[in-house]
Amino acid sequence: MTTYTAAVAGASGYAGGEVLRILSAHPDVEVGAVTAASSAGARLGEHQPHLVDLADRVIEPTTAETLSGHDVVFLGLPHGESGRIAAELGDDVLVIDCGADHRLDDAADWERFYGSDHAGTWPYGLPELMTDGGAGRQRDALTDVRRIAVPGCNVTAVTLGLQPAVSAGLVAPTDVVAVLANGYSGAGKAPKPHLLASEGLGAASPYAVGGSHRHLPEIAQNLRKAGAAEVTLSFTPTLVPMARGILATVTARLEPGVTPQGVRSAYAEAYDDETFVHLLPEGQWPTTAATVGANAAHVQVTVDDAVGRVVACVAIDNLVKGTAGGAVQSMNIALGLPESTGLSTTGVAP
Ligand SMILES: NC(=O)C1=CN([C@@H]2O[C@H](COP(=O)(O)OP(=O)(O)OC[C@H]3O[C@@H](n4cnc5c(N)ncnc54)[C@H](OP(=O)(O)O)[C@@H]3O)[C@@H](O)[C@H]2O)C=CC1
Numbered sequence: 551m552t553t554y555t556a557a558v559a560g561a562s563g564y565a566g567g568e569v570l571r572i573l574s575a576h577p578d579v580e581v582g583a584v585t586a587a588s589s590a591g592a593r594l595g596e597h598q599p600h601l602v603d604l605a606d607r608v609i610e611p612t613t614a615e616t617l618s619g620h621d622v623v624f625l626g627l628p629h630g631e632s633g634r635i636a637a638e639l640g641d642d643v644l645v646i647d648c649g650a651d652h653r654l655d656d657a658a659d660w661e662r663f664y665g666s667d668h669a670g671t672w673p674y675g676l677p678e679l680m681t682d683g684g685a686g687r688q689r690d691a692l693t694d695v696r697r698i699a700v701p702g703c704n705v706t707a708v709t710l711g712l713q714p715a716v717s718a719g720l721v722a723p724t725d726v727v728a729v730l731a732n733g734y735s736g737a738g739k740a741p742k743p744h745l746l747a748s749e750g751l752g753a754a755s756p757y758a759v760g761g762s763h764r765h766l767p768e769i770a771q772n773l774r775k776a777g778a779a780e781v782t783l784s785f786t787p788t789l790v791p792m793a794r795g796i797l798a799t800v801t802a803r804l805e806p807g808v809t810p811q812g813v814r815s816a817y818a819e820a821y822d823d824e825t826f827v828h829l830l831p832e833g834q835w836p837t838t839a840a841t842v843g844a845n846a847a848h849v850q851v852t853v854d855d856a857v858g859r860v861v862a863c864v865a866i867d868n869l870v871k872g873t874a875g876g877a878v879q880s881m882n883i884a885l886g887l888p889e890s891t892g893l894s895t896t897g898v899a900p
């Protein structure tokens with residue numbers, strides 16, 4: 551059996567920490583260098599006290615030298631930084647970027663929403679993404695690759711919630727509304743005034759309202775791959791006082807003649823064979839709590855006849871299926887390992 555070595559950049563942060571938590575239990579991977587920026591020189595345990603087995607590792611600076619010599623490099627860095635460091639890493643190493651730098655196909659979308667030069671597009675790390683209008687799955691594009699761009703966490707939730715309906719032509723992709731409840735870890739560890747506990751505890755606060763969120767083009771890109779000719783989407787995330795989790799409620803106008811049974815069948819067909827996407831039994835609605843710590847998306851869908859809309863709800867843990875779990879799942883595919891190696895669908899409750 552081959553053991554692969556993996557370096558993790560951004561090891562003091564939320565995404566890097568979660569990659570390390572999952573890799574700690576991965577049977578085929580050994581953790582190598584752990585790197586970051588301002589925390590370089592510190593024990594990992596000072597920043598990630600829950601990673602007991604790795605607590606005495608010393609955090610190194612993030613350079614091409616510290617990251618070299620590994621089979622896999624995970625990047626959990628701020629936008630812009632992963633493009634910079636990845637350009638210095640060899641083509642032989644598998645680089646998995648948890649940031650946004652390499653997700654978008656269209657450089658103009660990147661420049662408009664991120665305001666800098668585009669670093670280039672990598673194979674997209676959402677294995678369950680429906681491609682070719684639903685005929686394919688993105689996992690087929692991840693075999694043997696050496697670069698993977700992991701999706702945004704909001705994007706994962708909204709895409710999984712709507713792609714079966716889009717692919718089957720059941721809804722109008724030009725009339726989509728998504729409203730999300732988001733846990734605070736999605737915003738990273740770096741301190742921001744609106745993320746102070748005194749501001750956030752006991753409050754639900756929308757952000758990036760009115761078409762400004764940088765995940766909009768990424769969602770539209772995914773829904774086009776699932777079969778939409780054009781996508782018009784209203785997207786509103788809301789910070790709620792929980793550490794982890796996203797609950798996405800996605801609605802879209804039904805095409806004429808579509809029945810609730812037709813909708814249910816499309817979702818069952820899309821997800822019945824997926825290990826990490828669970829279409830819940832009819833009448834059971836997703837809750838973020840059930841997905842905490844799990845590489846799992848819980849999905850439910852119904853039809854609101856009074857308004858002629860499909861309503862889908864998706865719960866994920868933003869740090870697992872929304873980042874690190876998806877990253878390791880994609881790594882498994884690229885390395886030729888069984889896709890579910892080292893990943894659990896079991897959450898933590900209550
Ligand atoms: N949090 C989430 O739910 C999700 C995050 N992501 C993406 O993952 C990436 C990391 O996010 P997250 O973990 O939340 O952020 P954090 O703020 O929690 O962590 C950022 C990490 O990057 C390091 N870092 C900062 N600047 C530099 C630099 N110039 N060079 C090298 N390392 C640097 C920090 O090191 P130090 O502490 O030493 O300064 C820290 O380890 C982002 O691109 C984010 O968008 C994607 C999906 C979901």
Ligand SMILES: CC(=O)N[C@@H](CCC(=O)OP(=O)(O)O)C(=O)O
Binds near residue numbers: 703
């Ligand atoms: C609560 C919160 O702020 N969440 C973040 C999610 C970040 C994410 O998915 O990461 P990327 O920046 O890598 O796309 C947001 O909505 O922007």
